[in-house]
Amino acid sequence: MNAYKEIILNGTWKQNSILAQLLGLCPLLAISATFVNAVSLGLATILVMLLANLVISGLRTFIPYEIRIPAFVLVIASLVTVVDLAFNAFLHDLYLVLGIFIPLIVTNCIVLARVEAFAAKNGLAASTLDGAMMGVGFVWVIGLLGLIREFVGQGTLFSGIEMIFPRAHAIQVLPESYPGFLIAILPPGAFLVLGFMIAGRNWLDARANERQRQWLLEQRMPRANTASERG
């Protein structure tokens, strides 16, 4: 059970594919201009990662070590094709917006990295969970990035939601007269916001480490001793 907890924590925070490993930045920066686009691509990526880890983990004893990379790519490419065709069939408007970035999931280095580093060495359940959790880590980061960029850039939330739920509408949070902040929607805005998010993660981690250090120190030293030293 503890091992599964570790996998979940690694995927969503400690080894987060974006905030910690800085992998797969191309789709992240290109598609995060609005929340809906970001999360849609993120969900497609989760699906591919989960299935890829599942299939590779199942096949890992049959794939010869020397040609494992071509074999992995073949499996990932087939799965991406499935997702691509499914998007085209059921969410056609969204498919037109996301365009080349759905087929490009196949080149997303997170997918291959998790297959190579985890699924090829671990059992079915653990591998599937790892793929899903790494995907969740990708989704919440790209979703938050999309949320911030869309809010700052055009003052709305969930614009383009009608592409998925035809009844729903985007929410105009800031007044109509808000002039927009174009740079947030342009690529430099993606880099800037991502930079702040990574800084925020590092700050949280540093604070947590400091707290733990303090806690350990207090555990080790008798309280009276530290008090006299301070005095």
Add this chain to the structure above:
Amino acid sequence: MLRVLAALTPGIAAYAWFFGPGVLIQLGLASLTALLAEALMLKLRDRPIWRSVGDGSALVTAWLIALSFPSTGPWWLVVVATLAAILVAKHLYGGLGQNPFNPAMVGFALMIVAYPLMMSRWPGAGAAMDIGQAGALIFGSHSVDTVTMATPLDTLRTAMHGVETKLSVETFLQSRPDLHAAWKWIAAGYLAGGLWLLQQRIISWHMPTAFLVTLIALAGVSSAIDPSAFNGPLFELISGGAMLAAFFIVTDPVSGCTTPRGKLIFATGVALITWIIRHFGGYPDGIAFAVLLMNVAAPLIDMYTQPKVFGLKDDQGSRHD
């Protein structure tokens, strides 16, 4: 830094004389924002507040931003740019002396990318308005179309690249002699302030000279070859804040080069890139982008232009590595 502010006043006076007091309001806004942002960051960083705020470096940044922005733009344009300059470009990189990019130019570049339209609406000359009108434009209504116009660089650019109207520099300048005169006087004001800074030995001659000579040479040669497509040297110098850049922006002691030869290369590069962006790029003026690009190159230039250490042989002293 206070003497730099003093050196800016002739240019500001000319500016306010020709275009009305809008620029003074913008200067006030930018200064207030800069001082508050500076104090806030110093407090967050546990630094002595009064000594650092008092050095005036934040004010110089604020004034450069206010002067390079259109003087009748909405108030938040200058405020957001100043915040970005002080909070992000200056203090997140470690404060005065540590910032690799010129803070004022970061603010300018951010806003011209975000609001290209608003950033290119300048007041028309001769439309000298009183302080109430300027205030209304800056703080209130959106009915600015009546008194604003594109910058000379912008107009000329559109005219030159347009298919139907090919208009030469001479005809453009003849059509707007008032504007031409106004920008000439403002540029003269900056020149006077800059020369005083040189005389006070606050800036060295390298950067302004290299910048102006490069710009004049490029404009002279290109306009001699094809006068219908390129601006003459005089137009190039008086428009778009080239004079302000030569003496006050390029010469930033923190983000530019520090060695004498490096300074020459740095300012030449800024002028070259400015000229290229003005004529072939997507934005009407490229000084901010040129400065930022050369800021990136500054450490490398400095490394290769270290002056020889006195007493060392050539092979040892030419580079320190």
